[in-house]
Amino acid sequence: MIFRYADIGRKFTESELNKQFIIDVEIEEFLDKLKPTTKNVFFNKQEIGKVRDTLIEIYIKDLNLCNERYFYP
Numbered sequence: 001m002i003f004r005y006a007d008i009g010r011k012f013t014e015s016e017l018n019k020q021f022i023i024d025v026e027i028e029e030f031l032d033k034l035k036p037t038t039k040n041v042f043f044n045k046q047e048i049g050k051v052r053d054t055l056i057e058i059y060i061k062d063l064n065l066c067n068e069r070y071f072y073p
Contacts, residue, residue, distance in 0.1 A: 016073035023072055027051045 012020075027048045035041055052072060059065045 012073060019073055023052065024048050027055075 024045075028043050031043050031047065031051065032041070056068055056071060059071055060068055
């Protein structure tokens with residue numbers, strides 16, 4: 001699988017891929033900690049993506065802490 005920035009057409013670096021992975025794992029662990037039941041739940045990429053998009057809105061647009069590429073390359 002080839003990952004690319006759509007706007008500049010370059011491959012992701014190993015560091016950028018690692019950052020994406022770390023953020024996705026953190027989100028999955030966060031969702032698991034907050035679940036209101038003891039039932040096992042499998043979180044897929046769609047749910048993780050919803051949380052990630054919300055965090056992007058907060059960190060980038062609301063708090064103006066960084067740009068999107070810096071948060072999630």
